[in-house]
Amino acid sequence: MKLVNETSLFPLRKGRITRQAHVDLPEGTYEEEFARQGFFGRTTHLYRAHPPTGWTDIEGPLRPRSYDLNRLAPPAAGDRPAAFAPTCFLRNEDVALHWVRPGAMDFLYRNADGDDVHYVHRGGGRLECTFGVLDYAQGDYLVIPRGTTYRFLPGPGPQEHLLIESASEVTLPDRNQLGAHALFDPAVIDTPEPEAPAEPDRPWTVHVKRRGEITRVTYPFNPNDVVGWKGDLTVWRINVKDIRPVVSPRYHLPPSAHSTFLGRNFVICSFLPRPFEEEAGAMRVPFYHANIDYDEVLFYSDGHFFSREGIGPGMVTWHPQGIHHGPHPKAIPASRLKDRTDEVAVMVDTLRPLEATEAARGVENEAYWASWK
CATH class of the missing domain: 2.60.120.10 (Jelly Rolls)
Incomplete structure (x- = not known):
């Protein structure tokens, strides 16, 4: 996995934008981070009139998926x-x-x-x-x-x-x-x-x-x-409990700031309790992004998962490359009512596309793709 910043020193600027990413968005806009190499490569921030997750239907293999591992049956008798x-x-x-x-x-x-x-x-x-x-x-x-x-x-x-x-x-x-x-x-x-x-x-x-x-x-x-x-x-x-997240009171840090382990073509991150950003105009929830180069998997272990509805401990979400994702509609106002997060979650980002097994398909939450409505 390449973790080298190759961004340009002076990016171009067009139309209605904010001076600082993730802070003081233009009124009525939704920010999307369109970035390569999992937030380490070249990046453009898009300011949209509608959330990029505002779809009414998704058909095909890139549909965002969620699985409830609590429902997995014990494996059948075999050689294990x-x-x-x-x-x-x-x-x-x-x-x-x-x-x-x-x-x-x-x-x-x-x-x-x-x-x-x-x-x-x-x-x-x-x-x-x-x-x-x-x-x-x-x-x-x-x-x-x-x-x-x-x-x-x-x-x-x-x-x-x-x-x-x-x-x-x-x-x-x-x-x-x-x-x-x-x-x-x-x-x-x-x-x-x-x-x-x-x-x-x-x-x-x-x-x-x-x-x-x-x-x-x-x-x-x-x-x-x-x-x-x-x-x-x-x-x-x-x-x-011995991992101390990097935080910024004025700016929402990307998931890459929470990297814990590296493997070839994937990274493991830990999302742990931390204080919310304090500055009034700073985003407090994960920003919309397009998953250009990585599949993103989140395993939810403990706490309240403020950016997702209908998610509990032992559940997994999977957002494949090529499809947007970001906070659920109620997450942004809800984040203003608390001082800190209390979630514990493990994220695995993979460079090569993942495939679900038959076991996963048996415990899928079929309506997850519609949870952004």
Whole structure:
């Protein structure tokens, strides 16, 4: 993913405009950000007489879609034990998005297809892996490199994860002029501690996934028997409470300001509680934009989602490339009644178009496209 600003120093100006994007819009206009490279490339702001989402009908594959993952049925019996059987709902060549309800695993798992990023939507417990043990809780991101052998030992209560599977290595974005401690201090990252493996002397089976198929490897001992490690490749954890969003009291920042992880041809962002913009003329809600280069997926985890109606925890929205989206009609006046947001959401923007699986189509909120009326 290219995150380089190639905007012109002196953009052209025509007609009725505002001096500063997202601030003091001309009366009776709706601002659209028409931008390349996910807000990092060349950009023009369009001032329209009507919202670009003011459609009366949409037919075809670019229709905005919403899915209720809470309604996903457990996967059918197959070669994946129910204790760890992710259900894929969106995918492309670079990334696959899964919903998984992990149970106590009496086997080990290894992904040979890519890195796994688990966002813990509900529940908590202990992760046992090649590098040792690591406790986890709601709101944690668990970044698990390709080839790591691991299993979940969840605690009591419901367990639900958003699993983002990356074909490439997952890394951190460059914080540039914000400095090394922006968004979160690297010292808050936690890594596993070596520990003697559970039940070391009984046979253990490792389920290795490669090209979507499972190979089972059985050992007469627990293969997670590492007693020490050193290096810079490991499992790591960060909780959303330790991520501190970049804010501006005078200007609504683009989604790219909330980037948390990078993969090849996609980015993961975290939208977290923050104060609203204070200046009277500054926009407080996401501006309309055209999704020129990226598909945008938002997973809603907690709080009140002020820019969307009819959305609750465990739901997903998907806005494909080539179709506008932006705040719902009631969101703009409603944003003036509060001082801050309280939402927790995970966004995945992908350079290559995504496709929905049959599982997603079974839990689609069919009327979502009409929610801007």
